[in-house]
Amino acid sequence: RPMMGAGGSQLAFSKYHGIGNDFILVDNRASRELLLTPAQAERMCDRNFGIGGDGVIFALPGEDGADYAMRIINSDGSEPEMCGNGIRCMAKFVAALEGRATSHTYTISTRAGPIIPALTADGLVAVDMGRPILDGAKVPTTLPADASGRVIGAPLDVAGRRWAVTCVSMGNPHAIVFVDSLDESSLPLSTIGPLFEKHAAFPARTNTEFVKVLSRTHLQMRVWERGAGATLACGTGACALLVAAVLNGLAERRATVSLPGGDLEIEWRESDGKITMTGPAELAYTGHVALD
Numbered sequence: 001r002p003m004m005g006a007g008g009s010q011l012a013f014s015k016y017h018g019i020g021n022d023f024i025l026v027d028n029r030a031s032r033e034l035l036l037t038p039a040q041a042e043r044m045c046d047r048n049f050g051i052g053g054d055g056v057i058f059a060l061p062g063e064d065g066a067d068y069a070m071r072i073i074n075s076d077g078s079e080p081e082m083c084g085n086g087i088r089c090m091a092k093f094v095a096a097l098e099g100r101a102t103s104h105t106y107t108i109s110t111r112a113g114p115i116i117p118a119l120t121a122d123g124l125v126a127v128d129m130g131r132p133i134l135d136g137a138k139v140p141t142t143l144p145a146d147a148s149g150r151v152i153g154a155p156l157d158v159a160g161r162r163w164a165v166t167c168v169s170m171g172n173p174h175a176i177v178f179v180d181s182l183d184e185s186s187l188p189l190s191t192i193g194p195l196f197e198k199h200a201a202f203p204a205r206t207n208t209e210f211v212k213v214l215s216r217t218h219l220q221m222r223v224w225e226r227g228a229g230a231t232l233a234c235g236t237g238a239c240a241l242l243v244a245a246v247l248n249g250l251a252e253r254r255a256t257v258s259l260p261g262g263d264l265e266i267e268w269r270e271s272d273g274k275i276t277m278t279g280p281a282e283l284a285y286t287g288h289v290a291l292d
């Protein structure tokens, strides 16, 4: 499946990552139409025949008062509602396009609503991720909910094991399970992950976070992402798992989440119910690709 078209038009891109969750960023500010089809985006994400990435992110013109709009295509060509690591990368990308070196706060519209990333003086990006959605019907899942409609520690049989699953949406769906060990021997991710992702209990498929509680302020996770598989990090997943840990009485409302690619600081504020995610976003390289 070669993706480089001989003699075709060229597209400029920038490759960014947020603790190893890597994205191809495209300047789509001149149009509300995506410059690539989902099939082209999927081919670009191919790590052998393309540029390689967990997704393609498009920076579009803002709408409804937002500075910009973000859309993302997963590496399998599907379109999710939000991406936490991606929006940190997008903030750095549009700041570079604007030639902005100083701290700045953007409002970016997404399919999950407006999200507000702030570039901070120390080079990190602190993102107001809004409020988690806890209503099981809206996550969505068919797993049994409690009296308040929340799905907390619901039993689910996958791969011959019974798991206790907590469901949280950050605009995109997450299933969180707490485990004693994240070792590959007890958690073969590429076997178990797809069984969760495509389980009938999750009608929109699901991202799945496997979480080990190191302390009440330090959580470790491995993730199997919907539409992307095993990734080094998932920002919406880190937010969702902190919420799940609080709901299960396992963590404080502010904690460090250690992912395979690095750490994120997550806070779920009691005052307004909103979540802040803070972490890095780095430019890896820029380039041009010939479109097929």
Ligand SMILES: N[C@@H](CCC[C@H](N)C(=O)O)C(=O)O
Pocket (backbone or CB within 6 Å): 021, 074, 079, 080, 081, 082, 083, 084, 085, 086, 172, 173, 207, 225, 226, 227, 228, 231, 233, 234, 235, 236, 237
């Ligand atoms: N890696 C992202 C999430 C990207 C979308 C996800 N694969 C989905 O389909 O919901 C993050 O950092 O949040």
